[in-house]
Amino acid sequence: MPIIVQKDNPILRQTAHDVPVGKITSPEIKKIIKDMKKALLSQDDGVAIAAPQIGKPLRIFVMSGRVIDLLNGKDVAEPSHPDTVYINPRITKRSKEKQTVEEGCLSVRWLYGKVERAKKATVVAYDEEGKKFTKGGSNLIAQIFQHEVDHLDGVLFIDKAFDVVDIPPEEVERLKKNNPK
């Protein structure tokens, strides 16, 4: 099982490198994406993960299919939709409108805090087949885009969060919210 690195690991502070487009479908990158999906699925509360979080300084993040379930009001351990992969993502638009959202991180156990995020964001990225796509999202999806791209730039949510609290896992289980990324 790939290990999810924690906040003091310097790899989380590096600027991750673009994946050369011609290498997106290589066995090496496929393996990294597979490991990211495994690591994400291993966390009951995870909604997304960035490659540096499994120790690979590459510009890739995976959004769990669980996000769709959550948006449909279902908090499930087994996502009913496939994960989506974003390679070399760039945020091309952010709404001027911001909102304060609750945030946590799979690499910053067990802290949670409030962060100001653009309410809507658009990302341009490559998928696993090396095809370029554009995806816009609001609320939770926009929050994930911003949190994950921050990871690729060496930024953690605690750098910008306020009202940070430490909630042990037992209590998280009880509260079942916050959805770390």
Ligand code: ZN
């Ligand atoms: Zn995170």
